[in-house]
Amino acid sequence: MRYQRLSAALGVTSLSALLSLFALGAVAQPGPIAPPAGRTPSIWLGPKPLPPAEAGIGQRILATDLRDIHGEIHRLFGKPGQAGTVVVVRDPGCPVSRRYGPRIAQLATQYATAGFGFVFIYPRADLTTEQRLQDAATLAIPGIYAERGSFALAEQLGVKSTGDVFVLDTEHRLRYRGAVDDQFGIGYTKDLPTSHYLRNAMDAILNDDAVAVPATSAPGCYIDADPGQDRVFPPLPEGYILSLLSTSTV
Secondary structure, three states: OOOOOHHHHOOOOOHHHHHHHHHHHHOOOOOOEOOOOOOOEEEOOOOOEOOOOOOOOOOEOOEEEEEEOOOOEEEOOOOOOOOEEEEEEOOOOOHHHHHOHHHHHHHHHHHHOOOEEEEEEOOOOOOOHHHHHHHHHHHOOOOEEEEEOHHHHHHHHOOOEOOOEEEEOOOOEEEEEEOOOOOEEEOEEOOOOOOOHHHHHHHHHHOOOOOOOOEEOOOEEEOOOOHHHOOOOOOOOOOOOHHHHOEEOO
């Protein structure tokens, strides 16, 4: 194999370092998560494997324009990662999304050094810029934090849940979609995860291997990825589809 487990590649060999990483996941968590008032769960209980073809595994994701929380325009894949791109759905109003914040921050910090770029999208129309800025400050990791363009990209990816994450390789093909892991979800909480879906997918790509579990359902709050809710692009003439204008084959 070209790569060993990332922890070894990063030199995490001391006992104290290993114990620190373990403690991040081992801290006792609050009880079962309930959906917020007025929100519909994407699924109850834990993630389940999905048929890869139905989940879009292998499809090429087109470049999409994103305006970030500071007003700058970015092109998806404009700053290509050596290993690939991870798109993370964020929603500060969903308890599952909030609970996964520290786990996402930990993984992004580790795997950015291995060549993965991270993009955070917010496909929820009633979020304010201040809420996005606060979420970015809480995560405190480098990446693109989208203010507009989230819905166009979410439609193309087929986002259904605030718990969804997507891993794209250097050819912009979808290699994994679904849950971060199986620790948190609507109606349950585990002390520790037993299936590390996102981490394993990134490791597989680093090792030029097939992703063992390429698609799962993702616990969280349901999302309607309607690109009409995005206002980063001008109104289109009747009969045109936003995602066609906002994407290219670049």
